[in-house]
Amino acid sequence: xxxxxxxxxxxxxxxxxxxxxxxxxxxxxxxxxxxxxxxxxxxxxxxxxxxxxxxxxxxxxxxxxxxxxxxxxxxxxxxxxxxxxxxxxxxxxxxxxxxxxxxxxxxxxxxxxxxxxxxxxxxxxxxxxxxxxxxxxxxxxxxxxxxxxxxxxxxxxxxxxxxxxxxxxxxxxxxxxxxxxxxxxxxxxxxxxxxxxxxxxxxxxxxxxxxxxxxxxxxxxxxxxxxxxxxxxxxxxxxxxxxxxxxxxxxxxxxxxxxxxxxxxxxxxxxxxxxxxxxxxxxxxxxxxx
Numbered sequence: 650x651x652x653x654x655x656x657x658x659x660x661x662x663x664x665x666x667x668x669x670x671x672x673x674x675x676x677x678x679x680x681x682x683x684x685x686x687x688x689x690x691x692x693x694x695x696x697x698x699x700x701x702x703x704x705x706x707x708x709x710x711x712x713x714x715x716x717x718x719x720x721x722x723x724x725x726x727x728x729x730x731x732x733x734x735x736x737x738x739x740x741x742x743x744x745x746x747x748x749x750x751x752x753x754x755x756x757x758x759x760x761x762x763x764x765x766x767x768x769x770x771x772x773x774x775x776x777x778x779x780x781x782x783x784x785x786x787x788x789x790x791x792x793x794x795x796x797x798x799x800x801x802x803x804x805x806x807x808x809x810x811x812x813x814x815x816x817x818x819x820x821x822x823x824x825x826x827x828x829x830x831x832x833x834x835x836x837x838x839x840x841x842x843x844x845x846x847x848x849x850x851x852x853x854x855x856x857x858x859x860x861x862x863x864x865x866x867x868x869x870x871x872x873x874x875x876x877x878x879x880x881x882x883x884x885x886x887x888x889x890x891x892x893x894x895x896x897x898x899x900x901x902x903x904x905x906x907x908x909x910x911x912x913x914x915x916x917x918x919x920x921x922x923x924x925x926x927x928x929x930x931x932x933x934x935x936x937x938x939x
């Protein structure tokens with residue numbers, strides 16, 4: 650039995666779909682959900698629904714019974730996900746799960762000086778807890794999702810351009826769906842025990858190059874401006890963006906600037922068996938219809 654956490658989220662749902670495409674029967678796949686009403690599509694596919702909450706240890710123990718492989722998708726509760734994921738790892742160990750895959754995060758700077766320390770520390774802690782548990786594991790160090798870039802660009806990016814204090818560094822952003830497909834490949838094959846994989850793209854691209862791609866797609870100039878952190882925060886605050894989002898966006902931009910997402914080596918192409926979708930291909934698909 651394979652159990653997927655975060656199953657109503659994009660990564661979890663995509664992984665389940667790829668498992669089904671690979672011929673894994675629905676009755677051999679379980680989905681951890683907090684609210685069954687949000688998982689009607691999974692139920693319709695015949696997926697076993699397990700009710701569980703990261704904050705409720707007993708519910709996790711019950712949900713993890715008779716599970717052979719667990720995909721622990723990192724949580725999205727920025728404040729509490731460290732303790733939540735610790736609960737999940739402990740419950741998996743106590744429930745007798747033999748193999749755990751964890752979707753962690755690509756990074757270079759693991760110290761408190763990292764602009765993303767508030768985000769990456771729970772990942773580092775969870776990785777260490779998994780390794781200390783004695784369970785066989787695979788750690789996936791996922792680069793930043795290509796799919797998430799439009800959130801940072803804004804809905805009117807083709808008109809207003811890109812405004813981010815990210816400098817000129819290049820990053821190997823990759824598509825979430827490609828990572829999910831590779832994750833399904835790992836869940837359905839052997840030889841991945843006690844390994845760590847980098848899920849990054851095969852190319853590194855700067856935001857200036859992305860702006861050039863958008864210019865080609867739009868048939869007009871799309872500019873990239875890299876302001877100071879202070880001006881960026883001031884501009885977002887004036888636009889009534891909540892303070893926690895200003896911090897997150899600014900931290901992401903600074904991480905890009907410092908080269909945190911640059912990658913010269915990636916395992917994604919090898920595990921996919923093909924090249925991952927490029928940023929240019931993704932942007933063309935997304936913005937051509939706009």
